[in-house]
Amino acid sequence: MSPESPESSLPPGGTEAEPPTAHSRRTFIAASAVTGAVAVAGPALLGAEPATAAGDASSSRVSVTVNGTRHTVTVDNRTSLLDLLREHVGLTGTKKGCDAGACGACTVLVDGRRVNGCLTLAVRLDGAQVTTIEGLTRGDDGPLHPLQQAFVDQDAFQCGYCTPGQIMSGIGCAREGHTGSPEEIREWMSGNICRCGCYVKIVKAIQQAGS
Template identity: 75%
Template structure:
């Protein structure tokens, strides 16, 4: 009787599926995404229906003409654009500051047709044909506006962030005739906040520019 043992067939080893690495995942995703984009490009231009859908998603815009600091400016803006954003982002007039962006601090105060407004709350498209004066438009060349000079004389600022709005508001306050007393000035300037607490000196600067000091 043979003593040899039968040779058993070797079972081929099966390697477990490898877990994709982060590098492999990113590479695969990039390739698939590229194919998808390429497929979209190969598919040809958008159909008229698709073009209408894209146009419908775009925010509506309007053409607005304003006289800003004596210069006529015409721009096309999103209908939701505030006057403040028009001045700062489209006309590069960054003197008017974006503080609270809710009409509570007065840092964005400008004059529209001679009246004080919070430019952050005013839609630019509603001011077509209006005349806007910002802090940049007060000085005459190298000669400061009397209230700008008064702010320097009275040391009426510290950090300076609120100062453009304070000065423009003060100019409006003087034009409106609300400078009869310190109390009246404080009342009619109360919409402009100063976090540094320079209210007394601001009031004195308005008095000086109004000819009361």
């Protein structure tokens, strides 16, 4: 007696049934592709404008008075006072030396006090009064500031790159009352580096202007 034949696993149509997972797998892949396209295209597919809030938040409008003239500019929030002066206002007398606050070449006066321009954020100076080396004289033929004249008289520079910062720092030093002796001047001018080594003459110039 022959064994009974097993029942056929074929459906009535006579074709092998598709594995139940095949359809769900293809559906998942298709759905993932559509979702990815929407994520990449984002607002373009949905007809929306791209968000610009992040870009707007990275810049600010600032108004400063430089050498008596008011300037209102929009700058990146990371812009230093030094770069504002040189790149936005066009005053290149203030020099970029180390750009790290170590040499003093970028010294300017903010509301009468000396600061390193490279370490000062422009956006924090809205409404401030800034004086640079260009603001010490009136026009190209104007009289020199007493400290500028003293630098000439004492031959207190060689290459001249640090000179604007030395002069602005020297004015601040005098206003702070730190010109009582050569030792005091050297102490309070120690943040300004002269790579040519004119320190003795720089001190004499500050003494001359302060006398």
